[in-house]
Amino acid sequence: MTEASELPQDLAFEVELDAPPEKVWRALAIPEIRAAWLGEPDAGAAEAQILEAGARLSIRWPIDRGVSQIVIEIAPAGAGTRLRVTHTPAASAEVVALPVRAGGGAVMAAALRRAA
Amino acid sequence: MTQADVFRALADPTRRAVYERLAGGEMSVAALTAGLDVSQPAVSQHLAALKAAGLVDERREGRKVFYRIEPAGLAPLLDWLGRHRAFWPERIERLRSVLKEMDQ
Numbered sequence: 001m002t003e004a005s006e007l008p009q010d011l012a013f014e015v016e017l018d019a020p021p022e023k024v025w026r027a028l029a030i031p032e033i034r035a036a037w038l039g040e041p042d043a044g045a046a047e048a049q050i051l052e053a054g055a056r057l058s059i060r061w062p063i064d065r066g067v068s069q070i071v072i073e074i075a076p077a078g079a080g081t082r083l084r085v086t087h088t089p090a091a092s093a094e095v096v097a098l099p100v101r102a103g104g105g106a107v108m109a110a111a112l113r114r115a116a
Numbered sequence: 117m118t119q120a121d122v123f124r125a126l127a128d129p130t131r132r133a134v135y136e137r138l139a140g141g142e143m144s145v146a147a148l149t150a151g152l153d154v155s156q157p158a159v160s161q162h163l164a165a166l167k168a169a170g171l172v173d174e175r176r177e178g179r180k181v182f183y184r185i186e187p188a189g190l191a192p193l194l195d196w197l198g199r200h201r202a203f204w205p206e207r208i209e210r211l212r213s214v215l216k217e218m219d220q
Contacts (some may be wrong), residue, residue, distance in 0.1 A: 011204070019215040019218075024215065026218070027214055027215055033214060036210070037207055038211075089196075
């Protein structure tokens with residue numbers, strides 16, 4: 001396997017929000033408000049770190065087999081805000097150790113077949 | 117094993133057919149080939165690719181080799197599915213609602 005970089009490992013997307021950046025930042029940075037929409041991980045507690053006040057926040061998000069990393073960036077977009085999320089999975093070595101429920105293989109293969 | 121390896125290994129329809137035939141349990145290359153419209157060397161190649169991607173495992177018994185599904189092999193795909201299917205769309209919708217409530 002030599003072309004591992006062909007498919008992105010990170011999930012990244014942008015959305016436009018109908019609210020000014022200052023307000024969106026409050027929804028990101030104030031823990032109580034953040035928890036109201038982001039929730040809490042099933043496995044432990046999220047740890048947020050402000051990388052750039054008013055603009056960039058990172059969140060460590062524990063999962064049952066590692067820690068995934070979320071970075072949220074915001075920027076003004078007209079009267080609203082553009083929000084960019086980058087979600088990096090836990091290291092693949094940790095992910096591979098996950099036991100799969102019986103039958104998952106057939107379900108997955110069927111899903112891939114539909115996608116092909 | 118990366119998600120890319122697993123996606124690539126299962127992208128080939130014949131390879132997927134080989135993988136699906138193993139769902140019922142361990143099989144030899146000869147038994148696998150019997151139900152497929154491809155040659156035994158081709159099946160062996162597909163098995164090698166599946167093994168390299170961590171999707172199947174082999175067991176040797178004398179000169180015979182048996183293949184079976186490696187259950188943990190699909191974990192990168194399940195992880196991918198979990199993250200894409202529901203996690204963000206649901207949360208972004210909630211964020212929009214929370215922002216609306218903050219207006220009051």
